[in-house]
Amino acid sequence: YKGPLRARLELLFEKPLDKIKFPNGDAINALCSREEFEAASGTKVLATYEKGQPAWIEKQNGKGRAYYTVTLPGQSYMQAGLPVTPMGKGGSETSPWMIESMTFDAAAAGMILHPVEQAGIQPDVVPNHRGVVTNRLKSSKSTLITVINLARQTDGTLKDLKFQISNLKSVSRAWSCFHSKGSLPMKKEKDGVVVTLPTLAAADVLVLESTLD
Numbered sequence: 198y199k200g201p202l203r204a205r206l207e208l209l210f211e212k213p214l215d216k217i218k219f220p221n222g223d224a225i226n227a228l229c230s231r232e233e234f235e236a237a238s239g240t241k242v243l244a245t246y247e248k249g250q251p252a253w254i255e256k257q258n259g260k261g262r263a264y265y266t267v268t269l270p271g272q273s274y275m276q277a278g279l280p281v282t283p284m285g286k287g288g289s290e291t292s293p294w295m296i297e298s299m300t301f302d303a304a305a306a307g308m309i310l311h312p313v314e315q316a317g318i319q320p321d322v323v324p325n326h327r328g329v330v331t332n333r334l335k336s337s338k339s340t341l342i343t344v345i346n347l348a349r350q351t352d353g354t355l356k357d358l359k360f361q362i363s364n365l366k367s368v369s370r371a372w373s374c375f376h377s378k379g380s381l382p383m384k385k386e387k388d389g390v391v392v393t394l395p396t397l398a399a400a401d402v403l404v405l406e407s408t409l410d
Contacts, residue, residue, distance in 0.1 A: 208272060209279045217252045217268060219244045223304040227252070227268040228276060234267070244308070253308065264312050274305035297347040299328050321389075323361040328352065329397070331360070340365065342403040344394070355397040363389035367408035374402045 213226035236242050236251040244253035253266040278298035322331045328348025334341040346355060371381040371392045382393040392403060
């Protein structure tokens, strides 16, 4: 099997090869791959195996940084979110094998995102609830943000959902396809706005109208 199907059928039953521990006390399972190496001089050890060998390192070179880990943190991230149920070939959206899990490994996610965060790269749309996915389209007159609620099966319809939206010069009005009458509550910030969506069921589209000069 390959791709998502293989993850659903095989990853669920993978046993940890070791434990990777972080300085803050968090830990993740080393799944599917376990390597050993020695950290060279000038290398920063970010995490270790249970017996103390380096498991995740960082090396600065000029203006950049290189990272290396002994395992596949994406596997640990995914395994924690797979439901322990037989995987069927279809069914209704409420069937356990069709659900979007929200219980992924937070420590593994932090490991994966660490290099991006250290580089100062931040998303330009940040919702304040898990499982909300956005995509941004921009024109000279407006910015459109498509919103999908992947957490609907577990968290239901979301209320008073806030979006911190950056890299916007000026916004005169915010509304959405399912809240098109009047304007959505909006708070202006230095580099953008915070928009509040009263409710979000399965999906919606935010529309931010630009201020014309």
